[in-house]
Amino acid sequence: MERIPILQIGEFLLVTIQVDMHDQLAMTLQDDLSERISATSAKGVLIDISALDMVDSFIGRMIGTISGVSRIMDTQTVLVGMQPAVAITLVELGLTLPGVRTALNAERGMRLLNNSAAPQ
Template identity: 80%
Template structure:
């Protein structure tokens, strides 16, 4: 089964989703990411979805769940690179992403994480 790489950048974790995610990959990412947050005491998670052209309700809920798990482990979550079609889909599905900040790109997302954890 394919795994999405999780890179550590100081006290932040960077996840760049470069494949079409199915439910199994999403669940594996959720599990892998929660373990990495715990193991590294990460203070922030940046998830770049710029390669995703569309999402379904399961993937949207998975992103919200990751943010919730991160908060419980004292880490903040920033989502970057959301395509307009993805944003429209999330709104049409009525999905909210509580606890998830957004940024246009990875550079701005890292700046947002620094602000959220008090490093700005």
């Protein structure tokens, strides 16, 4: 079955989204991720979307849900690698990703997670 890999890097989980998301894939990712958070007691989750040329409301909602689930599980999520054009489109569309923290790249996202004293 097609699924998006979740890599453990130290205390963090890293998800790189490269393919078009559809319902089933998004559900599988949410399930896999919450299981991995529980199994590894990860301190944070990094979602890299640098490969995406477009982020629609579906992906936006999925990221919001992942972020919400992580927060309930005492883990923080940071969205990293957003292309400038994607950010512009998101704002123009009114999709401001409420409750989702962002960082320019994976490196900075990790620093952000390391520096944040308490979960959001």
